[in-house]
């Protein structure tokens with residue numbers, strides 16, 4: 001087997017879909033206590049937290065649970081939820097801060113490699129959400145796939161066994 005087949009996805013490395021459900025569960029409890037974010041999320045449906053967990057896990061190359069829930073237009077549905085909301089940088093920043101606070105509280109994997117790829121996804125995703133929220137129409141086309149976010153430039157923790165500065169062959 002090619003060695004690459006044994007590399008865990010970031011989702012798997014972090015503990016799978018359940019870990020992301022745990023993360024968003026505590027995160028949205030904080031959101032509803034937060035003066036900057038509460039007005040944005042006050043009408044969210046009860047299942048919102050789970051849906052965001054499923055989306056995040058799928059992006060981080062986990063099982064396609066979000067796609068299974070919404071079908072071929074899953075990405076369009078997700079993007080559509082942000083359209084027209086006119087989100088502000090202050091709200092985006094607080095969203096990221098509270099999510100990272102929640103990650104530490106539930107003991108989400110905190111190795112440099114996982115956190116680096118995770119924060120890169122959050123930076124990208126939240127900035128895209130703010131940009132999309134300024135639009136009045138959904139730019140996503142039919143059947144557009146949910147993006148995949150891998151280990152990126154840091155490679156995975158599988159490369160760091162033994163020594164932090166081990167040379168790659």
Ligand code: HEM
Pocket residue numbers: 040041043044045047048051052055056077078081082085087091092095121122124125126129130
């Ligand atoms: C990586 C960043 C983000 C991800 C992965 C994400 C993911 C999602 C998903 C999957 C949904 C749809 C949930 C469903 O299917 O029912 C959603 C809806 C929503 N998101 Fe985001 N989001 C992100 C960033 C943000 C930010 C920064 C804000 C605001 C500060 C935000 C505000 C909302 C709101 C208000 C909804 C609609 C909630 C409702 O149905 O009432 N999102 N998001």
